[in-house]
Amino acid sequence: MTRLPQLRDQKEGHKTLIAFMYALLADCLGILWMIHPSSGIVHGLVATVLAIHGRIIAAYLVHEAAHDSVFVESWANRYMGIASIWLAGCPYCNFDHIRKMHIAHHRDRTDLVEFDYRSFVQSSPGIVKTLCCVGEYCFIPIVETFMHLRQALGPLFIGILLPQYNQYFDPERIKSAGIGTTFQLAFYLFMWHHNALFWQLVCGAMMLHILAFGDAFHHTYDAVFPQYYTPGPGNRTAQYEEENTYSNLISISFPQLNLLNLNFGYHNAHHKRPMVPWYRLPSYHDKLYPTSNVIRSKVEGSAESEITLAEYACPQILSLKDIFASWHRHRLRRVLEEDYGEVHPLGAIDRARDFVGTLGASFLTV
Known part of the structure; x- marks a missing residue:
């Protein structure tokens, strides 16, 4: 039993x-x-x-x-x-692969990414590059769609049809892609038959946007690709991890709103102790940054802005307003440039204005 x-x-x-x-x-x-x-x-x-x-x-x-x-x-x-x-x-994704890549991200303090979408876009024919840039400029999640298509079709077309070029797709990933992609295509046909495919596509596109936004501004790590990857953190210390990790909370004044994404914005607390479950992250964050509670009580009923509260509560917090502005401002640089940009020191106005961020870093598709 x-x-x-x-x-x-x-x-x-x-x-x-x-x-x-x-x-x-x-x-x-x-x-x-x-x-x-x-x-x-x-x-x-x-x-x-x-x-x-x-x-x-x-x-x-x-x-x-x-x-x-x-x-x-x-x-x-x-x-x-x-x-x-x-x-x-995302039934075509393989959980064991996701877990391996994500644990390496924590252990080695780097963004371990399997597919270099920037090189792919830069080396693509002009029409492909143009369509990608125009789509991203119009907030169509082209890059994230590429990442998911690679997870769904890569193991089948490369892992089976072109095994001589296969470096990453083991039999379990091929199996997940075969079963999951078949199911996904059947599901799309089902939604089309019921005149609901449009809503399904809107749902998928918005989900890709939200997950990409959730991962874009958490780190200023360097992206490392498997062919250049040496396991281990090297000279990337715990201090490096803290200083290059940012917490993007939905709200500090109303912390209950952070439940909308299972407190994923408490990213510094998560990286300090990855085993702390989502519902304990707010209290652990306050333990790490005890001034947050003090400042919260001081500004209650006052005219101080939430960004001021955020900065005093935890230097690594970036306001949602600022990263939304950066998400819009750098939507083409994020596709073409490798540099994640920089976050300005505490006290600077619009600290995240030069924070380019990244795409293709979702734990579902790395």
């Missing part, structure tokens, strides 16, 4: 299971409303928003499972990670 898995956090671990059930319910309800015969524009929009949020939560649950922070047993975390990948709408 198989023993049931044990929650790592016996006291509050059920919160992760509740989040998983919410993701399942939101995604399923969203799809049902999309395909309902009487669905109009309003119903379609509501259904799409619900499905997007369910898939976003599922994606961040993949991240939790990759850190083995949900269950004591590694196999149980793996199964939850696989289920969450499917809920997130």
